[in-house]
Amino acid sequence: MLTRRSLLLTGSALAATPLLPARVRAQAVPLRLEITEGVIEPLPFALPTFIARNGGAADAAADISRVIAADLRGTGLFRQIPESAYISTITSFDAPILYPDWQAINAQALIVGEVEEQGGRLVVRFRLFDVFSQQPLGEGLQFVGSRDGWRRMAHNVADQVYERITGETGYFDTRVVFVHEEGPKNARLKRIALMDYDGANVQFLTDSRNLVLAPRFSPTGDRIIYTSYESGQPRVYLMDVANLQPRPLEAVSAGNMTFSPRFTPDGGSVVFSMEQGGNSDIYRVAVGGGARTQLTNAPSIETAPSFSPDGSRMVFESDRTGGQQIYVMPAGGGEPARISRGTGRYGTPVWSPRGDYIAFTKQEAGRFHIGVMRTDGSEERLLTASFLDEGPTWAPNGRVLMFTRETAGTDGAPAVYSVDISGRNLQRVATPGMASDPSWSPRLP
Template identity: 75%
Template structure:
């Protein structure tokens, strides 16, 4: 667990901007090296990333691993394509030697990423530069990241986030984590554990054992704790776990009542969730510090899966008050709700984008499940996926990518975590050690 704690509390010891060899004018993405994500990228941008220069033989493996993780981050978005090293013409032998732009133009690399890795005073130092090959100039300043050697993956993700941000103009999302439910065993005797991993599936840690059925962990806005539902007492109740101590406490434990589907408010101080009494499920808000509970809906129908808007003023949720599951938005203090889902089928598990512009949801129609997005007024609905069972979307910190659960059909049916971008492209299975479900994406780590 120590390694995990170190990672969680990892803070970059230093983040220094050093001035590139020539003063940079084109920092503000004015050059041609630019991806407009909203326009729907069909042709990935080709980039070259020669292996980062190792300052000593001690860090050769680290240099190789860091380079590999950066390349995987970028290529994994579907927005970038790595030009294989076998095609490179001029080797990079020194981090500070001038770039031979023509050699990179010749292989049509539009972006060039160079870097170095060294150990200085017991700390790992990763430097990188990004070049716009066809403009023949650096894109942004060179940067260096300094940190604990065990945090090399995070440092690689930090480099990749910088490259992504400079080229797309969007926030990055690689230096982030995902909490999820790890599953094992046959379909009629599944064992579930809360787990956490890097966004790319690395560094998996289990946070609960499999004695109690657990469901749907959700990250806090500061990334330091999670909410989840556990049957530890025999009845589903919501729990709050501190990720530093890996200790959990029950939040709503009224005897005989089920509580589930918790999510944090954007300020992290309260929890919105479902409470079932006498067969009826409604939405409540709890102040974490005081435990004070406020009822937000009061209807004989099922109201569940609440999710706050990023400004904290509204809550989107699902209800079958119309006769089938649909999406509604109400004020964060409850009251009248307006329906936003209008198209065919049933809608559930709405999640507000961290950018505030879209709501992701599960749609069920014609015997199939879809992950989709719609504007907050219900307009411009797009179904992004289709399968036997897709459900439970969660947003990347930049609101451009969604992870969700996909479960296959039949007696051997098994859940896995997938990701897709909000244009519906780049559908990928996320690497997990076994069956996995209910992903929740953290904010960018601090």
């Protein structure tokens, strides 16, 4: 059965409005956590359960507080001080902050909020305080949304807190499209599925009749492209998230497998591999149809294309010299330059949305690694190692990756993991079962 649920929050999704003008005050040393090569000591924060302004908001206040804290803890950059340690009690959203009480428990950031129900909708307000500078960090903000959208409001609050403290863009109000897997290793059933970045709100986009592989989000998050065996051959399909109606990307003559699709940064075109007579090359076609442009032309395997965020260059893998290696070429075609230089094989390159790194899968001496390198191939850094790690996808802020990790043996099973680009904070993402091929959405609109 195909489950279909509305993907968007009903009505106007989330309206964020500043609560109060910032209290301007000289601030010599503001609270700031710089993510460089990995933070060793997480920053302690206090988050008293948000106040429920009325009875209808009680559950939401507790749930929202829990999700905000989980978002922050999950980064590995923040540590939550348990509520049992708090000296002050926050009884009113507008009450003055007793900074010494929070300094005494070594809370560096304090998040205070309230939730109110207004005619079936939720209003969430929060403020962030820099405890040791004794001042607010940014303005208070208010989010309004439907009751169903409480998780997104929590993620929005957490994104704000993360951004104000780290200076990086938040990535909590995002989704991940992935492949849900069931059944034994030699008879796997696969379905395209969608979840919030933290594994909540799983929704299946296809049934398990046809083998499906490697879905990718469009740059605006409203479309998904993937490979399906619906016709008997692997072929690229496109789906609008709003209606879940799959359609073939283009009419491809019988016998030609198409696979490994990704959107161009403007979302208007798709690059993919097409196989003819056993040889795979990379092509580009407009989403709306039209002429197919051949981007590579070699008697070797060319696949796994990914564009630089400005659309000027394309990274891909090729085995033209024997094993898989990573190459960069001008987006419109031209001479590829190999950038992977180490020993072993390199595949599945993905350009960071920030443009600064390329993530990849490396295979060497029977082990697989997820790694990152600069776009010229320098500063290679391996972040993981296991029996089988593959297929990294970037968080929209370019600071965290998800990937597939598969265990060995007859009971071997895939799961989705996340790791930050310093190699810290390796975590398994909570999925309802076996899961593979994650693709991270942009920040939701």
